[in-house]
Amino acid sequence: MQYKRNNRDIQKELGLPNQNQNDDTLIESARANLLAEANRCVSCGLCLPHCPTYRITLSEADSPRGRIAMISGVANERIPMNDRFKLHIDRCLTCRACEVACPNHVAFGRIIDEARSLVSVSSVDLSEKEVDQKKRGLRAVLEHVFIAKPSRFDLIRPFIRLFQITGLQTGLQRLGFVKGTPFALLLSKLPSVHRYRYKWRAVYPAVGVQRGAVALFLGCVARLIDTETNLAAIFVLNHLGYTVHIPRTQTCCGALYQHSGRMEEAKALILQNKQAFADLKIDAIISTASGCGAHLVERSAQQPMEGFSAPVMDINQFLVEQDWSDVSFAPLPKKVAVHDPCTLRNVLRAASLPYQLLSHIPEIEVVALAGNHQCCGAAGTYFLDQPEIAESLLNEKIAALTRLHARYLVTSNIGCALHIASGLQHQKRQGCVIEVLHPVTLLARQMAIP
Incomplete structure (x- = not known):
């Protein structure tokens, strides 16, 4: 009930x-x-x-x-x-x-x-109903607390940081009644939250000569636990001459609802996001998560007369089209593996773009992760619903990555990043340190982001 x-x-x-x-x-x-x-x-x-x-x-x-x-x-x-x-x-x-x-x-x-x-x-009576209700219960809490009120993401970030530094995140996973549950699996995927006091501004002015203005779609998970990627995107866009707007009323993209068959909820979130971006004079709406971007792009294509006020673009696509002649990068003599998220590869058909962006960095060695044509197993909430298959696919990625001896793995989707990073924890304990990050974050670092 x-x-x-x-x-x-x-x-x-x-x-x-x-x-x-x-x-x-x-x-x-x-x-x-x-x-x-x-x-x-x-x-x-x-x-x-x-x-x-x-x-x-x-x-x-x-x-x-x-x-x-x-x-x-x-x-x-x-x-x-x-x-x-x-x-x-x-x-x-x-x-x-x-x-x-x-x-x-x-x-x-x-x-x-x-x-x-x-x-x-459908009103069909399935015997797995009780199991489904347990899985849905966790989702229902997250949806009720956060998705309906996206500003709550920023409020809870300090509490997540406290939850981590006190050891509660690790301790809870060891409790008998938590082990083996979707909640325990979710805890194992949660990365360390660093910028836990950050508050988003409405506008981030361009640096130097202004070329235009864009808006940034923050997403849900990234807004909560991966502020580094969104801040890196703002930094890069500002230094390319773009003012960045952050609409306060933007919310979840609705992809998780769409892929679980809850079409009406997905439509409602799309409508709320259209209203959030409607009054801005911008050239594009930028998404750093390919999963969110793919969903927003497809929804716009399905309803072109009721679409967003500006084209929705994955940040890789937007940045590839820019003039980088005035931007300087510090050399990075390291091997960087690139993972292709399914949404970037199969939906947006833009898997080649991160490789083009990273080529701006001097001395970098960019290699494709073997098996990029196969899913990593994250797939939204799939890793919670089908953990055996998700872990099997993840193990293949970890094995391929370990063989490369790369220093970094870049991927353009937050879900893939968290899933793969959690699988690298065992290698980290054995002394193999591979950092998982977004391509735009690596670009920002080599541009000397503060």
């Missing part, structure tokens, strides 16, 4: 309609959308070797082709929406590598989102 109360509170704060009143309409809409796109799949199987879950389980039901067949069966009411169906749908990482491989350009990401929407609004 607690989860339901929290969910209603969130709906009220976001101005959402009562979900039960719209269930029938949502179900019919989800079925129609599913069938229209799923029917475009010709079952050629070219997607299979690109699917991380199929590669691990070798089950057709865990392949894009198999999932589409099951989804079509459920949408046509030929097969039941039961626990087994939900298991194979939940196992999908939504990495969308299959879309890149598909010769018929089937929008699998949209299919899997609609399938999860169908599950979320």
Whole structure:
């Protein structure tokens, strides 16, 4: 009951309609959308070797082709929406590598989102309901406390720092009733919070001759525990001649809602963000997290008449297009490995851009991480919901990174960064120090960010 109360509170704060009143309409809409796109799949199987879950389980039901067949069966009411169906749908990482491989350009990401929407609004009685409620309980608390009121992120940062320096973060993970829970796993991914007293300003003026103005999308997780990346972005943009605006009322991008099938909540957050950026005279809205950026870009493309007031761009894309002739960098004679987030590679199709940016730094050795075509396993909240598969994929990344003997790993998505950094803790204890950071952070450091 607690989860339901929290969910209603969130709906009220976001101005959402009562979900039960719209269930029938949502179900019919989800079925129609599913069938229209799923029917475009010709079952050629070219997607299979690109699917991380199929590669691990070798089950057709865990392949894009198999999932589409099951989804079509459920949408046509030929097969039941039961626990087994939900298991194979939940196992999908939504990495969308299959879309890149598909010769018929089937929008699998949209299919899997609609399938999860169908599950979320259906009244089917699944035996895993109690397990799901435990997982959802943690999410509900986070959503109610933070996402509906994004300013709370800045308020709680000092308490997280206190939570860490007192040893509570480590101590809690050792308690019997915490071990093995999603909460323990979440604690293991939480990095050290350093700039815990920072308060965002509304405007950061350009340095030198002004070329234009942009707005920065802070995100949720990055705003809370990775202020270094956002501050690095502001520093670099300012020194390239751009004034940076930070709208106070911006909130979560809604991607986590979208990929869990909660379409109405995702739409409401998009609307709130559109309003937050609406009155600014800017050239672009910049996102440092490729996951947030990809979601915002796609939502804008789906509703161009109701889009954002300026184009949404991943920071790598925006920076590659700038004139760097007046910017000087300190040399960095180190090997830097580059991880390609799925959202940057498969959705934005911009995986080459971080390599171009890093080439501005003298003496740097930039190498691609082996297996970049495969997901790292973070995938939003996937690492909480499917920890076994997530850890298997993570271990592959750690093994590939260890073989490179790199000093840094750069990745353009906060979720990937936290996931990979947590996997490097064992190597760190063995004396192998690899720092995980965003490409823009490395650029800012070599530009002598204070």
